[in-house]
Amino acid sequence: MLTRRHVLGTALAAAATAPFASAARAADDWRTQFPEIVFAVVPAENASGVTDRYAPFVEYLSKQLGVKVTLRIANDYAALIEGQRAGNIQVAYYGPASFARALVTGVKVTAFAIDVNNDGSKGYYSVFYVLADSPYKTVEDLKGKALGLVDPNSTSGYNMPLFALNKMGIDPKTFFSNVVLTGSHENAVIALSSGQVQAAANFWMAPGDSNLTRMLNKGMLKKPDGSPMKESDFRIVLKSDLIINDPTAYLDALPEDMKAAIRQAFFDSAAKAPEAFAKLSDGKNKPFAPTTNADYDDTIKLIKFVDNLKKKG
Template sequence: MFQKLLKNLMLVGLLATIASCDSQPTQISTDEPTAPPTGKALVIADVSNNPAKKIKRYQPMADYLAKNLSQFDIGIGEVKVAGDLETISSWLKSGEIDIYFDSPYPAMRVSQLSGAQAILRRWKDRTPDYYTIIFTMGDRDINSLEDLKGKTISFDEPNSTSGYMLPAAYLIEAGLNPVEKNSAADTVGENEVGYVFSDDDENTIQWVISGKVAAGALDIGTFEEIPPQSRAAMKVLAETEKVARHIVMVRPDMNPEMVAALKTILLEMDKTPEGKEVLDIFEDTAKFDEFPPEASFQRMRELYEQVENR
């Protein structure tokens, strides 16, 4: 009796299972497996302390360039972010990265260390070039750069174009003697212009206003962002010459034909909807162009060497 009941229960369960299977349509995948990309990687790079943010902005550019350089056996675009210029230089020299973007001063340093070559100007933030404002407060008895002798000026940071190279070179060409100090409280010789690094433009502004330093150096864009009322209380002592906002550098051993193709792609990007979309993501870049006379690569190198060879 018990065995008969058990068999009936097993039969009912089997029938229920079959019915359940019949009621569910069979799922058959029609998607073909995606083939992995073939070819070499094109690697673009920059220096940043926020790699995730940089990669998000750079990856579409890497993908775009890789797609348009397939004739050179390029199959994929990659982004690498370094913590310092020495690492970037090492990567360029070894061929680990192909393209690097930066402002003139760090670009010059990287070129010197790696042999990388500059090929184009980049209109980062839709700006072709920029310059530095050297300023103080209007109520101070400082009316010229000569009046900075024996006093201290604030720069941004050691790898900055507008916050170090341009103002330092300007002081040198004006016949002054800029000398780095450990702090704003250090003694400055009567024939020196002491300088300290604030590590941030906001710090430079506050240090000038508070009197911690006699003057400061800011790029024109940041200076114009100071609230009008505060800016009206300031006095501009000098404006440096303009230099390229950003530079495109390529590894020293890149095939000349690939360099030429890369230049053509970058120069044409702003002329297509897809290219414009990628440029917008790429830190609001307007376009790429050749170096004009007023922002020539050679002049930037001269300014760099004045600062480095002191």
């Protein structure tokens, strides 16, 4: 027989546990809304190389977040920007200039994690490579020769090179015989090694840590006789000002608890999935660090400067 006291006690117990049940449901709400998260990157190397590099990290993210995380390799920087604008890409790994381009064109995204170099710094450089056995010792020696750039939204492969050349009083369209857009950092180096261009722009962090050294470590570059090329087969004739490192950004519209979970997964990755994290940079980077959109204000100024250069041209 139910008594008034029994009914009251049951009601009080239910009321006491309700907040916890509600909190548990709320914690799962974003997973119901987003049973799959798309994480997109632009390939600095060939597509299979990107898949090999990122697959263990994406697997870690899936386990950590409790939903399927799908790696999408964007065709180029513009595809990455437009994918986030459309809401089809929840998390994206940008270059600084492409992220700045996303911001100035109204894409609602927030940078939350930045790469950290092995020495603790958070920047890298754009360099111009030539072949070491070539006669070119300076940029001035390249007058009338072909230059390989990467992509209009690449920081080290396009925007910073144009900025650096402008500081030297050099107009690429009249100084070089041809300016070739190669589409990727790897393609730029391949164009140089095969003689299609006499200089190529690329990213460089430190001796032994660059796109070039990654390609060499994979045996991608060969001499005409078939022997493997070495770092000493290339010479740097131009090194830019420091560029802030690459950001990872998520959509502003994502639920706050979802964004918190993504941030935590990235910041925990070096400790919880050391092998997967190390593979992202061939073991060169320290754990991700927090960043904000404001950290890329100087990059926004850079791309606006380059835009004005192109308008004048």
